[in-house]
Every structure is written in structure tokens, then in C-alpha cells.
Amino acid sequence: MMAPVDAFRTVDRLRIEAEGLCVDYNGTVALYDAGLCLKSGCICGLVGMNGAGKSTLFKALMGFIRPSRGIIRINGLPVAKAQREQAVAYVPQSEGIDCSFPVSVWDVVMMGRYGSMNLLRIPRESDRAAVRHALERVELLDLRDRPIGSLSGGQRKRTFLARAIAQRASVLLLDEPFNGVDVRTEKLMAQLFLQFRDEGRTILISTHDLSHVRDFCDLVVLINKTVLAYGETSEVFTPENIAMTFGGLPPNLITGPASSEELD
Ligand SMILES: Nc1ncnc2c1ncn2[C@@H]1O[C@H](COP(=O)(O)OP(=O)(O)O)[C@@H](O)[C@H]1O
Numbered sequence: 725m726m727a728p729v730d731a732f733r734t735v736d737r738l739r740i741e742a743e744g745l746c747v748d749y750n751g752t753v754a755l756y757d758a759g760l761c762l763k764s765g766c767i768c769g770l771v772g773m774n775g776a777g778k779s780t781l782f783k784a785l786m787g788f789i790r791p792s793r794g795i796i797r798i799n800g801l802p803v804a805k806a807q808r809e810q811a812v813a814y815v816p817q818s819e820g821i822d823c824s825f826p827v828s829v830w831d832v833v834m835m836g837r838y839g840s841m842n843l844l845r846i847p848r849e850s851d852r853a854a855v856r857h858a859l860e861r862v863e864l865l866d867l868r869d870r871p872i873g874s875l876s877g878g879q880r881k882r883t884f885l886a887r888a889i890a891q892r893a894s895v896l897l898l899d900e901p902f903n904g905v906d907v908r909t910e911k912l913m914a915q916l917f918l919q920f921r922d923e924g925r926t927i928l929i930s931t932h933d934l935s936h937v938r939d940f941c942d943l944v945v946l947i948n949k950t951v952l953a954y955g956e957t958s959e960v961f962t963p964e965n966i967a968m969t970f971g972g973l974p975p976n977l978i979t980g981p982a983s984s985e986e987l988d
Pocket residue numbers: 749752753754772773774775776777778779780781
């Protein structure tokens with residue numbers, strides 16, 4: 725049986741807690757004193773220029789890189805423990821898979837079940853049902869036997885989303901999921917994110933497209949090596965804050981809209 729609709733909801737449970745994170749690559753600072761806190765059942769946009777540290781933050785939350793300072797908790801657990809519990813699914817910016825590798829869509833999604841299988845990794849009927857259900861949700865069941873390398877960018881992104889669904893992760897980290905995808909995939913992903921939120925999952929999405937933030941992100945984190953502003957989209961996603969994030973200028977140095985003078 726599939727999980728009930730609100731399977732991931734836990735009252736006011738904190739899904740992601742990060743505090744005072746510092747990450748450097750051989751002395752070059754990528755993140756400094758960065759922090760955020762996300763409850764269950766929300767969609768948060770992560771917005772910043774190229775090189776602002778978005779992918780670095782995702783990798784730290786996944787435990788791929790170790791911050792030099794700071795604390796991370798996922799569902800109240802240290803990163804390694806949350807990983808063991810398969811709590812977090814990650815869709816990287818470039819999928820990090822060799823696309824000439826002869827693995828099918830079905831196999832990639834089945835990888836989401838590995839954490840709950842025994843060492844021999846022999847799928848049970850429940851695993852096959854979970855994979856089928858996940859592929860249906862991303863509208864890819866008809867392509868299940870296709871090698872991953874033969875898919876379009878959008879289909880590949882949907883495959884990785886299906887893997888996250890099959891994994892039953894409560895936290896989804898999506899690094900630029902809309903890059904290079906077709907309109908159909910974009911719409912489907914936006915719908916899925918809203919459903920995931922209603923199921924009580926927490927979704928952190930980095931994006932360059934500011935309209936996505938306005939359309940479906942409840943919260944937004946603006947970053948440039950540190951968290952510049954963070955909170956409800958309606959309060960934080962202001963022209964001043966956006967200009968600060970992309971222009972690197974403090975708000976008092978940003979001139980108002982050019983049209984205001986023209987209107988006089
Ligand atoms: N593996 C790495 N080695 C050295 N520097 C890196 C590495 N990965 C990222 N950086 C640097 O860290 C900073 C943040 O990068 P990144 O997190 O990829 O930013 P974003 O995803 O926002 O574009 C950049 O200055 C980038 O050049």
C-alpha cells in the first residue's frame with residue numbers, strides 16, 4: 725500500500741536546521757556563517773548569483789562536504805544518520821551520472837529503494853509497486869525500459885524526481901531543477917512540488933528564475949556566501965533584496981525604479 729497523503733506530516737517538526745555554516749575549498753570561502761531553518765510541509769527557494777554557494781549548501785546538507793564550522797540537523801538528526809534513514813533525496817545540478825552507462829529509467833528509480841532492501845538488493849513486490857507508482861507520478865512509466873542516456877534533459881530530471889518519490893524522502897533538495905527542461909516537465913515539477921508540500925515534505929529548490937519563487941515558494945533564502953535575507957516570500961522577496969542579492973549593493977545604494985522620474 726502507498727503512504728497516506730499526509731504520511732510525512734509531523735506537527736511543527738523541523739526538517740532542516742543549519743546554523744553558522746562555514747565551508748571553504750582549500751582556503752577559499754564559499755559559505756560563511758550561513759543558517760536556515762525549515763519546517764515540515766514547505767517549499768523554499770534558494771536564490772543567488774552563480775558562485776553564491778547554493779550547490780555548496782546542498783552538498784553540505786547531503787554530507788558530501790564537511791563544513792569547517794556550524795551545525796546541521798535533518799529531521800532533528802545529524803546528517804549521516806538522516807542519510808542512513810534515507811530521509812533526504814537530492815537532485816544535483818548536473819545529475820552526476822555517466823549517461824552512457826547502460827542503466828534504465830526503471831533501474832535508476834529502483835535505486836531509491838536500496839536503502840530499505842537487504843544486502844542482496846532483490847526487489848520485492850512492494851519495491852516494484854513503489855517504483856511503478858513513482859514513475860506514474862512523473863508520467864514516465866511508458867519510458868521505464870529506456871536507457872537513461874537516451875532521455876531528454878527534462879525526462880532525466882523527472883527520473884531523478886521519481887527516485888526521490890520511491891525513496892519516500894521527507895526532505896528534497898533540488899539544485900536548479902528547471903535548467904534545460906521542457907515546458908511539460910516544468911509544469912509537472914511545479915505541480916509535484918505543491919503535492920509534496922501538502923504531503924508534509926520539505927523542498928529546497930535553487931533557481932535562477934525569479935517567477936518560480938513568486939509562483940510557488942512559501943519561503944525564500946537569498947544568499948551570497950552567507951544568508952542575506954530569509955523568510956516568507958511575500959516579505960523577503962522585495963526588489964531591494966533581489967537587487968542586493970544580484971548586484972551586491974546594499975539597499976540604500978540602489979536607486980528606485982527608473983520609471984518613477986519619468987512618471988512625474
Ligand atoms: N570543488 C570546488 N573546489 C574549489 N572551489 C569550489 C568548488 N566548488 C565550488 N567552488 C567555489 O565555491 C563558490 C561557490 O560555488 P557553488 O556552491 O557551486 O555556487 P552556486 O551553486 O551558487 O553557483 C564558487 O566561488 C566556486 O568557484
